[in-house]
Amino acid sequence: MRFLADGMLGKLARWLRMLGQDVVCNTQLDGNKLLELAKTECRVLLTRDFELYKRAITRCLDAFYIKEKKETKQLSEVAQRYKVRLEIDMDKINCPLCNTKLEGISKEQLKDRLEENTYKFYNKFWWCPKCSQIYWQGSHWKQINQTLSLSQKKSH
């Protein structure tokens, strides 16, 4: 799916990108700009702003009003509505920072950029060709999966 998240949904945008979704989120855009972009780029508008949601609907745009404040609940609402699988597939992940498709990279190529222990204990790495951020399934990965499984539960 192609989404456009309003400036209040930065965290949700990062989660959806990790789940392989194409999400534009720019805190500089006001309501009019958001509606314009949703239309020209055919994106589903995700918003916490009910007035903006109503304006999008009256213009026949696909929009989803997010009531929840907690990111796990937000994620679970969007996942249910748009059938997004709450599982990370490293071959489809988008950079959470800049929304670019990640690419696999050999660890030898990253030798100068990784800490010794990371280099020693992990073998699979991905990087973002746009912002150069490096990713691997390190100790933080447990937390990521915990959040996703929380989002999978319908009542929490």
Ligand SMILES: [Zn+2]
């Ligand atoms: Zn990036």
